Amino acid sequence: MKLQPDRFDTLFINAYAEDWIAVSGEKKHHSLVVSSQGRCSDWGCRSFAELSAAHFASLADDAPEVVIFGSGAKLRFVSPALLRGLIERGIGVETMDTAAACRTYNILAQEGRRVVAALLLETP
Template sequence: MKFQLDEPQGGNIISRHDGQSVRVNADEHRSSVLVPWRGEVQSWALTRFEDLTEAHFEQILSLKPELVIFGSGSRIRFANPKLYRSLIEARIGIETMDLAAACRTYNVLSSEHRAVLAALLIEA
């Protein structure tokens, strides 16, 4: 059996996560972030699930992913669909998971070269 290290080719990978931070590539982030499959990780001005607005999902839309993995914090919580209507209308899929599951799922999809974006809520 041959083992081969599977590394993203120019893409982002989440190497560590806990309730207070995520490490994307070599950078640690202690606040909410948007992690696209390629390109720069962006700050996501969100500290509490209850503060989600349509504008948060509009920021995601501007990055043009095919699929969004929403990490809703330490536990799974579903946003009101009216908040992400812009994604639905643009035919962009969205899945909601807790932070740990979102990080794992993002890494799998990114390794398959999918145009995925992780929207990760890190609560203060």
């Protein structure tokens, strides 16, 4: 799906498919973190089974109001123990499939919210 930004002062997810996500026009073929504060980086996990508390704890670095977790092609919830570090800091966490997470990140970022999207792209 192709998307268009309303604002140009934040990172924007332009398009996505099952095996890639385009952030500000650059295609990424791995799991990534996108922040409305300007960070776009490799998330360091290739599958849902690899996710750890450390993956989620690193998301607090941008001091977001909310983290949008894109769980891959289908909606899957991680153990609350993995989210404990975010919850203890008062950071909200919403889980959805990666396509919905891309759309939701864009809406919140365009509203000027401090949001981080952690987007899982599972690779073989």
